[in-house]
Amino acid sequence: MKFMATKPPSPPPTPPSRAPARDDGDSVVMERRPQKTQPPQMYQVVMLNDDYTPMEFVIVVLQEFFSKDREAATQIMLKIHLDGKGVCGVYTRDVAATKVEQVLDAALKAGHPLQCVSEPVE
Ligand code: TYC
Numbered sequence: 001m002k003f004m005a006t007k008p009p010s011p012p013p014t015p016p017s018r019a020p021a022r023d024d025g026d027s028v029v030m031e032r033r034p035q036k037t038q039p040p041q042m043y044q045v046v047m048l049n050d051d052y053t054p055m056e057f058v059i060v061v062l063q064e065f066f067s068k069d070r071e072a073a074t075q076i077m078l079k080i081h082l083d084g085k086g087v088c089g090v091y092t093r094d095v096a097a098t099k100v101e102q103v104l105d106a107a108l109k110a111g112h113p114l115q116c117v118s119e120p121v122e
Contacts, residue, residue: 040093041093041120041121042090043096043097043118044088044096045096045103046087047076047080047085047086047103047114047116052112054112057112061106061107062076062077067089088116100117104116
């Protein structure tokens with residue numbers, strides 16, 4: 001008795017799309033792949049309000065570590081003061097972590113309880 005194969009033979013594998021596909025002539029065609037690289041996850045540095053850190057110190061920190069001019073730094077400081085927290089800037093993970101370190105270090109050295117954290121942006 002003869003048995004039939006249950007599956008038809010599969011087609012030959014397609015060549016990798018990066019490989020040059022040759023046509024009948026001598027020309028070489030390079031195929032373009034769609035861009036797959038994702039943008040990096042971004043992190044926002046959030047500063048928290050407290051009752052003891054002087055407003056002026058927060059303004060100077062925002063100018064020094066977050067490159068804000070005095071006007072923008074004052075607005076951010078006031079937002080934090082009124083709302084309890086505020087975003088100082090958005091960066092890649094390592095840069096955000098460095099900013100947090102710089103702020104905490106400056107606050108510690110000056111004897112202020114200023115706190116800030118970094119968190120992933122949605
Ligand atoms: N609330 C502080 C005060 O009245 C000022 C302040 C603002 C502190 C922002 C921390 O992240 C802060 N002196």
